[in-house]
Amino acid sequence: MNLFWREMKANRKSLIIWGIGLLFMVVAGMAKYEGYSSSGQSINELISQMPKSLQAIIGTGDLDLSTAIGFYGMLFYYLLLMAAIHALMLGANIIAKEERDKTAEFLMAKPISRTRIISSKLLAALVNVVIFNLVTLVLSLAMVSHYQQTGEQLDDIYLLMAGMFLVQLIFLAVGAVIAAVGKRPKRAAALGTVLLLLTYLLSIAVDLNEKIEWLQYVTPFKYFEAKRVLADGTLETTFVAITIVVVTILIAITYHFYQKRDLQI
Amino acid sequence: MNVIELNNLTKTYGKARGISNISFTVEEGEIFGFIGPNGAGKSTTIRTMLSLIYPTSGSATIFGKDSVKFAPEIKKEIGYLPSEVFYYDNMKVKDLLKYSGSFYKKDCSQRIKQLAELLDLDLNKKIDDLSFGNKKKVGIVQGLLHEPKLIILDEPTSGLDPLMQQKFFDLLKEENKKGTTILFSSHILSEVQKMCDRVAIIKEGELVKVEKISTLKENNHKRFKLETKAPMPQGFLQIAGVQNLEIDGLHVSFLYSGNINLMLQKLAQLELLNLWIEEPDLEEIFMHYYEKGN
CATH class of the missing domain: 3.30.70 (Alpha-Beta Plaits)
Structure with a gap:
């Protein structure tokens, strides 16, 4: 457990900074809702006049932006993107850092197996991701309930957070696998970020072009997006299943390769 | 008993670097020198022994156990000082040593204090603020704090002033008297001559000779x-x-x-x-x- 606590400590500062970012995002984002709703102008109307591509980019879709929860759904796109970036960087760096900072020679001379190292690190990363998710949940509940009109359901926020958690798991595993398999651990985070941005752009492209709808299976950003979850009132089983399978496979590959390969020192 | 046994240990990466067919044994209680110019393959050999990298062919056996299969177990009794010491920068010396000790199932705090005092190392400083020589001292304490049965030193003296080197050598000799085996890698002959019983000479990844220091000189x-x-x-x-x-x-x-x-x-x-x-x-x-x- 010493390695787990070391990682918790090492990631503490970064987690606090992300938390402040979330606070700003949720508070400032929902404050805009107040501005729109009190101006008397129908925001739905305003948005519907925008070109379709712009709508896709800001992530409105079919959301009812006149309700607090609907407006929050738009904000959720950005929270999801933040969560994905956090999870990916965390997954990549937590594995790659021993080699990047050349502390691998210290750690690997200790009586600890590589499997144990990965387990401790992934556990620490998982706890960080859960904290990130809970912070987002608490902030979201607080802000949405602050602005809601009577009768809106807050339960959907729990559902959205569950979806976000699954997306976080995917990107955590993607980051970990890149760092564990790659020959250049220093580049793991950068490579992962490129991949993340590509899938993000892909999710926008899918919104714009119905012909490539099948690509929604490739980009986790489409799995549990707000408009789908808010409309259905549930997470889609297919995507939950895909997530579980993908994460399991990626984690297995992470263990396997990190065990087998030479460390870069 | 042989503490270290290398059997045709070979590690190739790409074309340029690597070691081929390194075989030698180090007996219990020996101070064994491992000498060769920079880039000859000393660090590669040591890192393969510690399974930081895996052998292409051949094997290394430590305490009679395969170095890859039983890596975590073997390492309980190994103290390793890498040639370049890198640590988690934002840690204090004290915290790093405590962290290092936490991997072993024994209380190392007394030993840490004792070694730090001997080497004149300030435990309350941040590692980031230390000079090269002082970082090396952290490495020494880190390698010795669990009283290992085998100490592996890769270019241990670089950065230490002569006085500190002498203290360090005395410390090693004391450990050796208690029965600790020491593998001492260096490119500086005089320190090997001073410390070691036998020496393996390595050149361009190949073992040239294993000889007693006394025979060499005779x-x-x-x-x-x-x-x-x-x-x-x-x-x-x-x-x-x-x-x-x-x-x-x-x-x-x-x-x-x-x-x-x-x-x-x-x-x-x-x-x-x-x-x-x-x-x-x-x-x-x-x-x-x-x-x-x-």
């Missing part, structure tokens, strides 16, 4: 230096066993291996002003091994 090589009254006749010393002959006016020096009496009879024919007969440095002997290969 090998009947003597360094002769003489000053003659008149210039020495040409070809006077063209006899078997003379190497590295250098003539600088009236000063002559050479290495000789062979019957000393013959040489002295020969020299008696000259009118000498001065004569020195010395043990050659290991350095000179080693140069032979390196030159022979070329």
